[in-house]
Amino acid sequence: MDQPTWPADVYVALKAAGVTQLGYVPDAGHAYLIKAAQADPAMQTVVLTTEEEGIALAAGAWLGGQRTVMLMQSSGVGNCINMLSLPVACRMPLLTLVTMRGEWGEFNPWQVPMGTATGPVLTAAGVHVRRADRPDEAAEMVAACAALAFDSHVPVAVLFSQRLIGAKVFVK
Amino acid sequence: MSLPNSGTLDRRAVVAALLRDPGELMVVTGLGSATYDVGAAGDRPLNFYLWGAMGGSAMIGLGLALAQPARRVLVITGDGEMLMGMGSLATIAAAGAANLAIAVLDNARYGETGSQPSHTGLTTDLAAVAAACGWRATATAHGMEEVEALRPRLRSEPLFAVLRISAVNKPRHLPPRDGAYLTDRFRRALGVAGG
Numbered sequence: 493m494d495q496p497t498w499p500a501d502v503y504v505a506l507k508a509a510g511v512t513q514l515g516y517v518p519d520a521g522h523a524y525l526i527k528a529a530q531a532d533p534a535m536q537t538v539v540l541t542t543e544e545e546g547i548a549l550a551a552g553a554w555l556g557g558q559r560t561v562m563l564m565q566s567s568g569v570g571n572c573i574n575m576l577s578l579p580v581a582c583r584m585p586l587l588t589l590v591t592m593r594g595e596w597g598e599f600n601p602w603q604v605p606m607g608t609a610t611g612p613v614l615t616a617a618g619v620h621v622r623r624a625d626r627p628d629e630a631a632e633m634v635a636a637c638a639a640l641a642f643d644s645h646v647p648v649a650v651l652f653s654q655r656l657i658g659a660k661v662f663v664k
Numbered sequence: 665m666s667l668p669n670s671g672t673l674d675r676r677a678v679v680a681a682l683l684r685d686p687g688e689l690m691v692v693t694g695l696g697s698a699t700y701d702v703g704a705a706g707d708r709p710l711n712f713y714l715w716g717a718m719g720g721s722a723m724i725g726l727g728l729a730l731a732q733p734a735r736r737v738l739v740i741t742g743d744g745e746m747l748m749g750m751g752s753l754a755t756i757a758a759a760g761a762a763n764l765a766i767a768v769l770d771n772a773r774y775g776e777t778g779s780q781p782s783h784t785g786l787t788t789d790l791a792a793v794a795a796a797c798g799w800r801a802t803a804t805a806h807g808m809e810e811v812e813a814l815r816p817r818l819r820s821e822p823l824f825a826v827l828r829i830s831a832v833n834k835p836r837h838l839p840p841r842d843g844a845y846l847t848d849r850f851r852r853a854l855g856v857a858g859g
Contacts (some may be wrong), residue, residue: 550727557856
């Protein structure tokens with residue numbers, strides 16, 4: 493199967509938005525973006541031990557005049573909740589791209605609870621939530637959400653649906 | 665209650681010494697007493713105080729250090745806040761920011777909530793944790809002479825320092841706590857508020 497082209501378009505959108513720091517907890521759905529960022533001398537990548545570190549990283553970068561994107565999987569959203577008070581209380585931007593699990597052809601039942609809760613808990617924590625379901629809308633959605641975050645100084649999450657990413661296939 | 669790690673340093677004297685003649689040093693504080701101590705040493709636009717977001721001070725320091733590589737960042741926090749963000753010691757060591765230092769005011773207690781013993785008063789040595797995470801320079805200070813010796817190092821090295829302070833609670837000194845105000849004045853002081 494050919495590799496999808498939308499992740500490359502998303503990376504172009506991040507660059508166009510002026511993002512220069514990329515924090516991530518590895519996820520297969522973000523593999524292209526992580527690889528592209530690591531190959532880009534103008535992008536600083538920071539591998540995190542837990543997702544909430546990325547919320548604080550983005551806050552520090554903003555204080556210093558830089559823009560950050562935070563990559564995580566839906567399972568990591570729950571790790572961030574109290575730290576999300578930082579961008580909300582400080583009127584700071586946050587742009588996070590969240591690959592969804594537990595919603596489309598999910599094999600692993602342990603992914604379902606947090607996948608189901610991801611959108612509602614982000615909303616409850618004060619984050620603006622948008623979804624990308626189709627390959628042709630992913631980059632446009634990221635560009636629009638970057639503008640919302642960095643120009644209006646609010647936290648924004650783009651959920652990349654599991655249908656877009658492709659359900660993880662476990663082979664015995 | 666006496667704990668194995670009980671220190672004797674006066675926390676306000678320690679912070680006043682570390683921040684004497686701060687120049688353009690960028691300071692990030694952990695919530696609670698570290699915020700009060702840094703505020704008491706003199707409020708300034710390049711102080712960013714946390715009043716929440718527990719566990720986030722070190723990572724805010726990293727994002728700031730990466731964004732401003734020609735300037736120095738000093739994170740001043742307590743043992744409880746550092747324990748909550750302990751994974752960030754691994755993240756920061758791996759990121760290798762040369763312009764970031766951390767000073768932990770360690771009273772081995774959760775002072776804000778009733779002085780319950782923290783892990784540093786039980787079994788955990790944060791300087792050893794940092795070293796095991798890959799921090800090449802770590803130090804522990806017990807007396808003011810050691811604090812004075814750490815002051816220039818905290819402004820020139822990627823250093824993780826533990827300062828053994830006494831558990832005596834100080835009067836609360838409350839610096840500004842509106843996060844949007846603190847953010848905007850910090851960015852204006854750095855000249856990056858236009859974006």
